Amino acid sequence: MTTLKDIAKEAGVTVMTVSNVINGKYDKVSKSTVETVTEIARRLDYVPSAAARSLVAKSSRLVGVLLPATEGGEIFLSTHNVAVIGVIERLLRENGYYLFLRGVSATEGVSGTLRSWNLDGAIFIGFLDSEIQQMRASFDTPLVVLESYAAHGDFMNVRLDDRKGGYLATRHLIQNGHQRIAFVGTEISERGVDRERYEGYLQALREAGIGGEPVALLSYADTYSNGVEAGVTLCTEHPEVTAVFATADQFAVGIIDGVRSLGRTVPDDLSVVGFDNLEIAATSRPPLTTIAQDLNRKAATAVDLLLQSLQNKEEQPGETILDVELVERESVRNLKRA
Known part of the structure; x- marks a missing residue:
């Protein structure tokens, strides 16, 4: 591998001179020397050390994208996260930054990762507010959080109007004549995405005068397999339920297949509404009615806020809330027409 010393030897100059040319400090070197060193570096296929340039510039051009590590160590259980990370990586690359992806737990802390x-x-992406506050206390690097409901003054937040999403989904089912509507989501022990969607679900039920104890099935993760399990459970243990709002399309598609595994169908035996409007929503059978969010805009907003903070050092908005909307397809049966 070609080094600065190799270039200096062939050019007949000092290593410091070569370093100045490579790092663009042309005011300290003559024009002819710049041309000579540049030509030799090109011919010898010299590649600057990213680590060395990071030390000189005091900037690594690395942006960390951190997700919760599950008990099994997986970080890609959510297709939503995969889609968002894909957009983030592309936008960072287009702006000359590199993505550093890591799964962490709140208990292990992140300051060591950021420093090293x-x-x-x-x-x-995907942390509970209590975990975010705990981790944030250990470092002061510019930070953008997706989907936080914490009181935040020391990081930027981009989230959806999740309560509106839960409300729109449930109201749509009610407008189609459903009274016994189940909720399928992840654990909602503290305020966050699924709790807000659950509150929207409850709001729609209250407005419609629908009482009784809500049927809520909660899992540790919004995976397809958990959705299949939920679909089977709804059909076998809650025959009174005619419709379900699931907080993720992965859940919803799993529910559809769980229902199908029992010889029943969606929407004839159970109507289903999801959340996210991922590609699987349009390709599922039947195509899934869902709450749509603009994943590209969410990821782009996060990257834009972070880069503005890094490049301009100016204070950025503390919170950006993005809208959602209902996309109707074929997974909801209108009981009023039955």
């Missing part, structure tokens, strides 16, 4: 890799900034 000299990350310029970070984006958190």
